[in-house]
Each structure stands twice: as structure tokens, then as C-alpha cells.
Amino acid sequence: MTLDLASTEDAEPQLAALTDLSRRVRDLIDAVALTDVPEGELAAAAAEVAALTERLNAVRRDSPRSFEIGPDGAPRNLGNAVTGSANPHALPLVAEVTPERTVRAELSFRPAHEGPPGTVHGGVSAMILDHLLGHATAVAGFPGMTGTLTLRYRRRVPYGEPLVATAEYVRSEGRKHWSEGRIALPDGTVLVEASGLFIAPSWWSGQGPGPESAGEAG
Amino acid sequence: MTLDLASTEDAEPQLAALTDLSRRVRDLIDAVALTDVPEGELAAAAAEVAALTERLNAVRRDSPRSFEIGPDGAPRNLGNAVTGSANPHALPLVAEVTPERTVRAELSFRPAHEGPPGTVHGGVSAMILDHLLGHATAVAGFPGMTGTLTLRYRRRVPYGEPLVATAEYVRSEGRKHWSEGRIALPDGTVLVEASGLFIAPSWWSGQGPGPESAGEAG
Numbered sequence: 208m209t210l211d212l213a214s215t216e217d218a219e220p221q222l223a224a225l226t227d228l229s230r231r232v233r234d235l236i237d238a239v240a241l242t243d244v245p246e247g248e249l250a251a252a253a254a255e256v257a258a259l260t261e262r263l264n265a266v267r268r269d270s271p272r273s274f275e276i277g278p279d280g281a282p283r284n285l286g287n288a289v290t291g292s293a294n295p296h297a298l299p300l301v302a303e304v305t306p307e308r309t310v311r312a313e314l315s316f317r318p319a320h321e322g323p324p325g326t327v328h329g330g331v332s333a334m335i336l337d338h339l340l341g342h343a344t345a346v347a348g349f350p351g352m353t354g355t356l357t358l359r360y361r362r363r364v365p366y367g368e369p370l371v372a373t374a375e376y377v378r379s380e381g382r383k384h385w386s387e388g389r390i391a392l393p394d395g396t397v398l399v400e401a402s403g404l405f406i407a408p409s410w411w412s413g414q415g416p417g418p419e420s421a422g423e424a425g
Numbered sequence: 426m427t428l429d430l431a432s433t434e435d436a437e438p439q440l441a442a443l444t445d446l447s448r449r450v451r452d453l454i455d456a457v458a459l460t461d462v463p464e465g466e467l468a469a470a471a472a473e474v475a476a477l478t479e480r481l482n483a484v485r486r487d488s489p490r491s492f493e494i495g496p497d498g499a500p501r502n503l504g505n506a507v508t509g510s511a512n513p514h515a516l517p518l519v520a521e522v523t524p525e526r527t528v529r530a531e532l533s534f535r536p537a538h539e540g541p542p543g544t545v546h547g548g549v550s551a552m553i554l555d556h557l558l559g560h561a562t563a564v565a566g567f568p569g570m571t572g573t574l575t576l577r578y579r580r581r582v583p584y585g586e587p588l589v590a591t592a593e594y595v596r597s598e599g600r601k602h603w604s605e606g607r608i609a610l611p612d613g614t615v616l617v618e619a620s621g622l623f624i625a626p627s628w629w630s631g632q633g634p635g636p637e638s639a640g641e642a643g
Contacts, residue, residue, distance in 0.1 A: 264456050328552070
């Protein structure tokens with residue numbers, strides 16, 4: 208695996224292009240999930256996608272881009288499955304840290320996230336909340352791995368509409384740290400809520416961010 | 426939204442082509458997450474992806490393909506975010522029903538599912554287990570929506586290796602039904618385990634599968 212803790216300015220134009228490519232592949236994912244073009248068009252598209260994949264694989268890393276400090280001094284995780292702007296699988300979830308050290312993300316799910324008709328798959332909401340609660344625990348000073356996560360589904364989660372996800376650290380017992388969070392409508396109506404227990408790695412003394420900041424990596 | 430309960434044989438070649446395209450887009454997703462080709466190559470790829478998306482959007486459905494009965498009489502959910510063979514976001518999770526009416530899936534995660542370095546994102550495991558437990562509840566005769574889901578993370582989940590996920594219905598109280606499941610190594614070592622409460626829709630009398638089989642849709 209590759210773990211670069213500090214990126215170089217030189218890589219930024221490449222990473223910007225990769226972020227743009229990832230965004231366009233997300234559009235492609237939805238287009239595939241929704242398309243009704245004829246068989247021949249689909250086969251032609253498949254051949255083009257395979258050729259594109261081969262070109263991108265000409266220079267291939269061993270693992271996705273991991274946690275690093277960007278040139279602006281801020282941490283980032285470009286390859287992460289949930290937050291990575293350079294990973295087409297990611298929403299991507301973009302969370303800001305509030306002055307109260309809680310986390311808040313504006314988000315909008317897409318058609319490719321559908322489970323029941325017209326509704327976001329419950330597992331997709333779980334995926335987002337797992338990450339957000341880990342992030343809230345980390346920004347409170349306790350990065351760690353998820354130990355237990357409990358989700359309560361209150362209402363159907365729509366896609367294609369603006370939603371707000373928030374999470375905050377609530378308490379600790381030794382190396383165990385608890386956070387809570389929820390996905391809600393902009394008016395505050397809670398759709399899915401979660402509580403999680405995160406466990407600090409044994410090397411973590413509580414004096415500063417660890418080398419992998421695992422709590423933010425999911 | 427579109428809800429076709431019975432497909433026609435005529436659509437099968439198109440759906441096969443769509444399944445193949447989705448498989449190739451999954452390869453593309455991993456290629457993007459791992460590529461290190463120069464900026465110019467990434468920009469060229471982005472332009473091609475945008476053109477492909479536009480061609481597929483020439484005939485666009487309102488929502489992904491939902492639950493339906495295939496021409497072989499078996500239920501399927503081609504557009505589902507977790508199980509849909511025609512949705513590039515999906516793993517896809519392919520679960521078989523055992524003679525004991527439990528469910529079992531062989532699966533392998535990919536680099537695009539990475540959270541912590543070399544490890545599957547905890548949220549991705551949560552997404553898979555939410556679906557599998559709902560499916561186990563449904564095949565036991567109680568399709569429903571997820572009410573509560575609790576995940577316990579025991580060990581890191583690797584990607585690129587064969588894993589086995591299983592789930593089974595355990596008990597009911599009125600319209601509430603509980604199932605349990607886990608993702609494990611082929612030798613049975615449990616990596617992540619889950620228990621879930623699924624709530625039957627009020628129209629469901631328990632006499633046969635409902636029109637949307639929501640428990641299987643996630």
C-alpha cells in the first residue's frame with residue numbers, strides 16, 4: 208500500500224484532473240443505471256469503457272490514494288470509498304467542522320443509490336453515517352476504528368434532493384469513544400439516525416493525530 | 426418511478442448488454458481510483474466519459490430498474506445500489522437461498538471500497554450487511570424495511586480476497602422481524618457481524634410476497 212503523508216505542489220494539476228474525471232464517472236454510473244438505449248449502443252459503450260480502463264491502467268498504483276496532508280496544510284483522503292474526490296465510488300461526502308467541533312455535510316444522493324423504488328438504499332445511508340460518526344469522533348480528538356454502529360431508520364431517504372448530515376462526539380470511557388449523528392431534511396426532519404462506538408488504536412496516546420487518522424478514513 | 430413486475434423476453438439481450446456494460450464500468454471505477462497516468466491523459470479520459478454519458482442519456486428512464494420477475498420466474502432487482510447487475514455502483518451482491526431458507530453470498534471487495542489503508546471501508550461492509558439481513562428476513566416470509574441495524578466490527582475486512590457473507594432470520598414479534606448475519610473469511614473467521622430489525626409494511630398480511638418486496642430492495 209502507498210501512504211504519502213505530505214503531497215507535493217507538483218501533483219496538484221494531476222489530482223485536479225483526477226477529481227474531474229471521477230466526477231464524470233459518477234455521472235456515467237447514473238447514466239448506466241438509467242439508460243434505455245438499444246443493445247448495440249450498450250455494447251459499443253462497453254467496448255469504449257474497456258479501452259479507457261486499459262489506458263488508465265497503463266500506470267497503476269497498488270492502492271487508492273490514502274490519507275495525506277494537502278499543500279494547503281489540510282488533511283484529505285482522495286481515494287476513500289465515501290469521501291474521496293478521486294474515487295468515483297464515493298458520494299463524495301464533504302464534511303465541514305463547525306466551531307463547536309461537530310461535523311456537518313450537505314449532500315444529495317443519486318439514482319444509482321436506489322434501494323426501494325424512489326428511495327435511497329438503507330445500506331447507502333449506513334455507509335455515509337459510519338464515516339460521518341468516525342469523523343466526528345476524530346475531530347473531537349479521538350481518531351479510531353468503528354467498534355459498533357447502530358442505525359435507526361425513521362423515514363424514507365429521497366435521492367436528488369438536498370439533505371444535511373450532522374454528527375457529534377458525545378462521551379468516552381478509556382479508549383472507547385461514542386458519537387451520534389443523523390441524515391435529515393433541510394428543515395431538520397430526521398430520516399436516519401446513528402450512534403457509534405469508536406476504539407482508539409493502542410498506539411494512540413491522545414496527544415495529536417496519528418499517522419493514519421483511521422477514524423477519518425472509515 | 427417505474428415499477429415493472431414482469432419483464433418480457435424481448436428485453437433480455439438489452440439487459441445482458443447493460444449487465445456487461447455495468448461490469449466494465451466497475452473496472453473503470455477501480456482504474457480511476459488507482460491510476461497514476463499524467464494530467465493530459467486524465468483530461469482526455471474525462472472528455473470521453475462525458476461523451477459516453479451523453480450517448481447513454483439519449484434514452485433515459487426516470488429511475489433505475491426496480492424489483493421485477495425475470496423471464497425465468499425468479500425475482501431480480503437489476504438497478505439496486507447493492508445487488509443490481511445493471512447498476513455500476515453495486516458490488517453486486519449475489520446471494521443464494523440455502524435449503525434452510527438462510528442466505529449466503531460469496532463476495533470480493535475492490536480497491537474502490539477502501540477506507541483505512543488496505544482495508545474495506547466500514548461503511549461499505551455496513552451497506553452489504555443491511556441488504557443481506559433484509560434479504561434473509563424476506564426469504565423467511567417477512568419482507569420489510571430496515572428499522573434498526575447494529576454492526577459490530579471484529580477484524581479488518583480485506584479487499585481483493587474471497588469472502589463469505591451469510592444471514593438468517595431469527596425471530597418475530599407482530600410486524601417486527603429480526604435477522605442476524607456476518608461477513609467472514611472462507612475459514613469462518615467473522616470480520617463484521619450485524620443484527621437487524623425489519624418492519625413489515627402495514628399492507629402485508631404474511632400470505633405471500635408483496636408487490637415491491639421491499640425487504641429485498643434494501
